[in-house]
Amino acid sequence: MEKDLARIALFAALIAILGLIPAITLGFGVPITAQSLGVMLAGAVLGSRQGGLAVLLFVFAAALGLPLLAGGRGGLGVFASPTVGFVVGFPVAAFVTGLVVEKLHRLPPGVNAGIGAFIGGIVVMYAFGTIGMAIVLNKSLTEAALLNSAFVLGDLLKAGLCGMLVAAIARLRPQMLPWYRAPVSHIFR
Amino acid sequence: MISLSSPVRTWAHGWRAGTKLAALCVATMLLFVIGNIGFQAAAFAFALLLYCLPGMVFLREGLGHLRVLIPFVVIVLIWHLVTGDPAGGIKTIMRMVTAVALANLVTMTTSLTALMDVVRWMSSPLRRLGVSTAPLEIVLPLLIRFVPVLTLRAGQMHQSWRARSLRRANYRIVLPMMLMALDDADRVGEALKARGGALPEQEN
Amino acid sequence: MAISSADSPVLLEDVGYRINDMPVLAGVSVRSEAMRIGVIGRNGSGKSTLARLIAGLLEPSEGQIRIEGVDVYKDRRAAIRTVGILFQNPEHQIIFPTVGEEIGFGLRQLGASKADAVTGTQKVLAQFGKAHWQDAPIHALSQGQKHLVCMMSVLAMRPRLLVLDEPFAGLDIPTRMQLTRHLNDAGTRLLHITHDTRDLEEYDQVFWLDRGHLRASGVARQVLQDFTQEMVRIGGGDDLSLLAG
Ligand SMILES: Nc1ncnc2c1ncn2[C@@H]1O[C@H](COP(=O)(O)OP(=O)(O)OP(=O)(O)O)[C@@H](O)[C@H]1O
Ligand SMILES: [Mg+2]
Numbered sequence: 001m002e003k004d005l006a007r008i009a010l011f012a013a014l015i016a017i018l019g020l021i022p023a024i025t026l027g028f029g030v031p032i033t034a035q036s037l038g039v040m041l042a043g044a045v046l047g048s049r050q051g052g053l054a055v056l057l058f059v060f061a062a063a064l065g066l067p068l069l070a071g072g073r074g075g076l077g078v079f080a081s082p083t084v085g086f087v088v089g090f091p092v093a094a095f096v097t098g099l100v101v102e103k104l105h106r107l108p109p110g111v112n113a114g115i116g117a118f119i120g121g122i123v124v125m126y127a128f129g130t131i132g133m134a135i136v137l138n139k140s141l142t143e144a145a146l147l148n149s150a151f152v153l154g155d156l157l158k159a160g161l162c163g164m165l166v167a168a169i170a171r172l173r174p175q176m177l178p179w180y181r182a183p184v185s186h187i188f189r
Numbered sequence: 190m191i192s193l194s195s196p197v198r199t200w201a202h203g204w205r206a207g208t209k210l211a212a213l214c215v216a217t218m219l220l221f222v223i224g225n226i227g228f229q230a231a232a233f234a235f236a237l238l239l240y241c242l243p244g245m246v247f248l249r250e251g252l253g254h255l256r257v258l259i260p261f262v263v264i265v266l267i268w269h270l271v272t273g274d275p276a277g278g279i280k281t282i283m284r285m286v287t288a289v290a291l292a293n294l295v296t297m298t299t300s301l302t303a304l305m306d307v308v309r310w311m312s313s314p315l316r317r318l319g320v321s322t323a324p325l326e327i328v329l330p331l332l333i334r335f336v337p338v339l340t341l342r343a344g345q346m347h348q349s350w351r352a353r354s355l356r357r358a359n360y361r362i363v364l365p366m367m368l369m370a371l372d373d374a375d376r377v378g379e380a381l382k383a384r385g386g387a388l389p390e391q392e393n
Numbered sequence: 394m395a396i397s398s399a400d401s402p403v404l405l406e407d408v409g410y411r412i413n414d415m416p417v418l419a420g421v422s423v424r425s426e427a428m429r430i431g432v433i434g435r436n437g438s439g440k441s442t443l444a445r446l447i448a449g450l451l452e453p454s455e456g457q458i459r460i461e462g463v464d465v466y467k468d469r470r471a472a473i474r475t476v477g478i479l480f481q482n483p484e485h486q487i488i489f490p491t492v493g494e495e496i497g498f499g500l501r502q503l504g505a506s507k508a509d510a511v512t513g514t515q516k517v518l519a520q521f522g523k524a525h526w527q528d529a530p531i532h533a534l535s536q537g538q539k540h541l542v543c544m545m546s547v548l549a550m551r552p553r554l555l556v557l558d559e560p561f562a563g564l565d566i567p568t569r570m571q572l573t574r575h576l577n578d579a580g581t582r583l584l585h586i587t588h589d590t591r592d593l594e595e596y597d598q599v600f601w602l603d604r605g606h607l608r609a610s611g612v613a614r615q616v617l618q619d620f621t622q623e624m625v626r627i628g629g630g631d632d633l634s635l636l637a638g
Binding site: 002009011020041058060066067076078138139165 | 193194213217221254255257258261264265268277280281285288289290291293295296297299301304305308324327328331332333335336338339340343360362363364366367368370371373375377378379381
């Protein structure tokens with residue numbers, strides 16, 4: 001129980017730190033940050049419940065005015081800006097990522113995490129993000145989706161990265177993944 | 190940790206946080222319900238006035254927080270010029286900027302503790318139903334404490350990488366960072382347990 | 394066998410602990426009335442595991458542990474009044490961003506009201522001559538100051554036994570001396586784990602752990618002397634390449 005609380009808090013902090021990693025700019029000028037990778041990882045590593053709660057805590061703290069979002073943003077203004085949908089969708093994305101990963105726990109650990117990150121971190125996240133942007137910018141859903149599509153490539157890369165990272169954890173510290181049943185030979189190296 | 194609070198003390202600091210939040214909710218709702226461009230312009234001017242009142246330092250800081258909106262302003266402008274509806278574009282932009290500016294205003298003039306008190310007050314029905322909100326009083330401080338701690342460690346890790354490699358660390362540092370955070374979490378959980386961390390709340 | 398609360402305040406009966414069926418501790422029995430107890434042993438000998446067991450953070454795989462008659466693993470509410478623990482790294486121990494909140498937390502955990510916790514916190518700070526630390530942000534403190542905050546937070550809860558797991562590693566000599574003085578003045582029973590035998594010279598009783606077993610126990614002077622001789626003997630060779638398990 002205490003360990004769960006600590007994991008939730010520290011993963012929320014980790015997501016904030018990932019927002020500090022300088023954004024890599026893809027060829028055509030769209031910056032991608034590691035923050036949404038953190039959201040995917042929260043679900044894929046901690047599982048649906050804890051991962052969702054970690055990201056919920058992160059968003060809650062940002063709403064209270066802590067500058068945790070990528071680029072040092074935070075505060076209530078975030079919830080009136082065009083990216084509101086993404087921020088609101090963060091916890092749901094982590095939860096769904098975790099849910100998929102748990103359902104597919106029989107697949108190799110990197111594969112299920114990659115699929116989970118795709119469904120939770122991309123499909124769900126963009127659904128929220130597009131709706132939010134359509135409302136704030138007063139556009140139709142199709143138009144908003146078009147605006148957001150510029151970021152999809154970066155997020156596909158991140159979903160792949162999420163899969164690779166989870167595969168590495170399964171190899172190095174299998175006991176850290178609550179949903180993962182390591183083959184016995186892995187525990188006794 | 191640095192927060193987004195105002196560099197100077199304003200009259201709005203004295204207002205009750207709950208009142209400010211309620212006013213913000215109403216204002217945002219009106220902005221999105223009333224489409225009239227005259228109303229939007231008036232609201233925009235009002236927000237600008239609020240930013241000017243506390244003086245130059247505050248204004249500069251406040252406008253700085255709004256810079257993140259510039260790309261969206263540009264996109265919407267271009268979009269509406271192309272579709273031949275510049276007035277609609279201006280309206281959308283004013284509404285967005287006003288809404289964000291007002292929300293930022295509340296954040297800048299309200300302390301974290303005051304906001305937490307509002308949250309505590311709003312969650313009191315939950316407590317009456319027997320849901321414990323005590324975990325929130327532990328995880329939020331923990332988060333606030335560990336952001337600078339992990340930032341420092343990330344910096345050290347980055348240096349240790351640079352000391353032995355010519356290549357940039359970037360994404361490869363994510364794995365060790367994550368393992369470190371998870372390891373730390375286990376230690377912290379233990380220390381928390383040692384002091385009765387998740388015991389059910391006692392009545393006094 | 395039945396254990397009555399009239400028994401020794403620090404009591405371990407044939408305690409064992411296994412991780413994945415690998416024994417980390419085995420057959421450890423301790424019975425001590427001493428006010429200052431020392432524990433020494435090489436890296437990986439099981440000292441930290443012992444500390445966590447005594448603090449009730451781990452459940453023994455075999456045997457029983459009673460501190461002041463309390464089953465510290467099962468009865469957590471009594472345990473936090475009975476045993477406090479200081480870890481090596483204060484970063485892992487501190488939960489709150491300011492000194493006052495950190496100390497107040499433990500008092501609240503013991504059931505103090507908010508107002509009482511504030512008063513209690515101020516009292517503890519004043520006792521250590523640090524009344525002005527109340528609102529100090531933890532991240533701005535030096536390593537030694539963080540250690541002191543941890544110590545104040547734990548002592549504020551007035552535990553009957555304080556477990557110290559190498560709390561002074563990496564501190565300079567004056568800081569160590571000051572912290573040691575605070576500990577000795579606290580009037581609490583101490584169980585101190587360390588690699589520095591000088592810390593334990595004045596202690597009443599010292600236990601030597603060796604690969605999960607108690608190798609020796611007794612008055613400080615004799616045990617420390619044997620230990621140092623053995624360590625120097627091993628240090629002359631090279632056993633770093635051996636891997637356990
Ligand atoms: N979580 C764990 N998983 C696997 N093995 C562990 C774990 N914790 C401890 N061990 C093993 O148990 C043994 C005792 O560890 P412990 O940390 O108690 O030693 P220690 O005496 O405190 O060492 P040090 O002086 O280095 O702090 C070691 O061999 C260690 O490898
Ligand atoms: Mg140890």
